[in-house]
Amino acid sequence: MQTLPKERRYETLSYLPPLSDAQITRQIEYTLKQGFYPAIEFNEDSDPAIHYWTLWKLPLFNARTPQEVLSEVQACRSSYPGSFIRVVAFDNIKQCQVQSFIVHKPNSARY
Known part of the structure; x- marks a missing residue:
């Protein structure tokens, strides 16, 4: 058994190595298939x-497609390159956020 290195943890899936574009796409596909509504949020600090x-x-x-969400992620990244960006998903039945994960960390982020 291996202990994870001491570093700042972020949102859901933060214990994994950074997600590849293909893995991000699959997470967004899952979100859409579940009927959740994706949204994009950003901030200069992730705390x-x-x-x-x-x-x-x-x-x-x-x-309806992951590409629509990813194009908005790219637009947000272009406008705020020094910010953390995450995708969140909302369940309209339970009226709450059910998923969130970081899709962009700025180069100057300290771990």
């Missing part, structure tokens, strides 16, 4: 105890 995340546009209620 949720201190900072609130800012919503990038409105949640993507009409998104």
